[in-house]
Amino acid sequence: MADILSNSVSGLLAVQRALTTTGHNVSNANTEGYSRQRVSMSAQVPQFMGNGYIGTGTKVDSITRSFDQFVESQLRDATSDSSRLSYIENFASQVTGVLGDTETGIAASTDAFFNAAGDVASNPTDITSRQAFLNQAGALADHFNRVDAQLAQLDQGIGQQAEAISREINTFANEVADLNDKITTAYAQDPNALPNDLLDRRDKLITDIAERINVRVVDDGAGSLNLAVGTGQPLVTANMASQLTTTNAPGGLQVSIDGQSITHRVTGGDLGGMIEAQETLIQPLRSELGRTAMVVAQEVNAIQKDGFDLNGDPGKALFNVGQGDPNNDLMGGSVIASPGNEGAAGADVAITDATLLESGRYVARFDGSVWKITKEDGSGASTTVDPTSTSVTTDIPGMSIDFDSAGAKTGDRLFIDAGLGVAGRITTTDLGPAEVAAAGSVVDSNGDSVSAGSRDNTNIQKITEMGNQGVVGQSTSDFGASADPDALDGETIAGSLSSAVSQAGSVARTAELQGESARAALDNLEARKQSVSGVNLDEEAAKLLQYQQQYQALARSISIAGELFQSVLNAVR
Known part of the structure; x- marks a missing residue:
């Protein structure tokens, strides 16, 4: 009117x-x-x-x-990426703290061990020098044990954090599904009169999920926002939420939705950072430490057994890496079946020469007829094993792999890592100072090898010289005792450990630089959102x-x- x-x-x-x-x-x-x-x-x-x-x-x-949907979408992606990098940066700083610096780290322990061997070489009959050498050997083994245990503890912490995060994601996903239901009802009544506060709450929950795991958001046009991880398994569909679970398996963190593995699709958020931290820090470092520990044990034991102690008796092994009798071969490598395997395939790994072991782990895939072995990072050539003709391959440097293919199914995968966990098991044997095999051998009148004398230092000198030789990651096997040490083309013991420390530092630095950029982008998007919605x-x-x-x-x-x-x-x- x-x-x-x-x-x-x-x-x-x-x-x-x-x-x-x-x-x-x-x-x-x-x-x-x-x-x-x-x-x-x-x-x-x-x-x-x-x-x-x-x-x-x-x-x-x-x-x-x-509200600007485009800015919100960018903000979610930036939040996911920033959370991933922040986690890696923080985790890498913990790892570098565990490894220590050049003065207190494990590389310093190896230098102290070889220097102690030099002190014995300078005075082979000095009991004090011999005891100090044994003490340094024990300190080196303890340092290997401690670092590996701390890295394993950090890895265990990842599993515990991942479980807590998965529970949070499920809580958020359930609430998103509930809000979808309410918003869809309102949309059906009047598409132009939607509950704004519920829309804000839903967007906030989705951002909270993106902070923990990368998600893709799809508007169904009827009021609901559907969520999926990457381009894969749905997390929320309309008013139904799936359950996300995490398991810290021996092969690394496994993420699944309603039993379907989505680990390879998790590339962002805290969970993405955890998976990347395991792949770039924990697993490579533990593997490298184990490989180096095996080289130390193998080479020092060989030199010890080649010499004679202060009493003129043949030398005994100084280190044990968990295979029982230290005079026998080194322990086998680690074989981890993929959690997604449908069959019961397995393998046994024997270390044939620790100095030939390459860094990184291998993946053996069964295609239904043969095993194809490749480096996990895709580098190097592949090796094929046909179980119908032989189950054993020695084509992988430094190891022999014996496959048990009786229960293998197409697509089964085995992760083969020679060094994983070995650093946590290396110990010293119970030798007395007099049992340090410092003396070399001579041939007596009967043609037998006997001690060159208590004052001889030719054998312990080999241990001293080993500290400067490239014995880790050699390309060929038998240089022999008389070979030119310069012909050894691997890394030194200390160099290998220093490389591992540098790798962790490099990951930390890269994550720091990328994290600064990601945070700057996130702050910019937050400012853009505030200019529109604040x-x-x-x-x-x-x-x-x-x-x-x-x-x-x-x-x-x-x-x-x-x-x-x-x-x-x-x-x-």
Whole structure:
């Protein structure tokens, strides 16, 4: 109806909605994830009065939130990437702390061990020097044990954190599914009148999930947002949420949704950082430490057994790496079946020459007829084993692999790592100072090898010289005792360990640099979102004043309408 009273009442109701919404904005100015809301008004349909159209007041079309879906999508991706890099950066700093520096780290322990061997060489009959050499051997083994145990503990911590994060993701996913249901119901009633606060809450939950794992978000057009990890298994579909689980298996962290593995699709968030930390730090470092420990044990034991002790008796092994009798071969490598294997395939690994072992682990894949062995990182040539003709291959440097293919299924994978965990098992044997085999051998009148004498140092000198020889990761096997030490083309013991420490430092530095860039991008996107969705208290205060004045004017209009009506009544009395 086109009259002053109805027009003023419609305006009063509209302004009342605007005041309420503005107050809601001010109340949530510091609420994380809140998007500023605004009231959209329009003039009502005018009424034709014979000589023209008269306005009938105003109406509230909608209460919408200031929101940019494109910025929100970018923000989710940036949050995922920043969380991944932050985790790796923090984890790498813990790892470098475990490994120590050049003065206190494990490389320093190897230097101390070889220096102690040099002290024995300088005075072969000195019991004190011999005992110090044994003490340094024990300290080196203890350092290997301690570092490997601490790395294993960090790895165990990843598993515990991953379990807690998976529970959080499931909680968030269930709430997203519940909100999908409520928002879809509201959408069906009126697509232009959606519950803004529920939309904000859902977007905040999805960002919280993205902080923990990378997700892809798809709008179904009916009010629901469906979530999937990468391009794979759905996490939330409409009002149904799947269950995400994590398992810290021997081969690394495994992530699955409703039993379906999605580990290879997890590339962001805290979980992505955990998987990357295991792959680039924990597993390679433990493997490298184990490989170096085996070289130390193998080469020092060989030199010891080649010499004679202070009593003229043949030398005994100094180190044991867990195979029982230290005079026997080194222990076998680690073989881990992939959690996704359908069969019961297995393998036994024997170390034939620790100095030939290459860094990194291997993956053996069964294609239904043969095993194909490759480096996990894709480098180097592949080796094929046909179980119908032979189960054993010696084509992998430094090891012999014997496959048990009886229960193998197509697609089964075995991870083969020669050094994983060995550093945690190396120990010294129970030798006395007199049993250090410092002396070399000579041939007596009977043609037998006997001690060259208690003052001879030719054998212990070999251990001293070994500290400067490239015995880790050689390309060929038998240089022999008389070969030129310069022909050894691997790394030194200390060099190999220093390379491992440097690798951890490099990962930490790379994550730090990339993390700074990711945080800068995240901060920029946060600022962009705030410019669109954030509540500006000055602006809201100005609106409150505007609406207050409008409200007062409309109230005065209503009052005038009442006075005019009263005048009409008085005129007809």
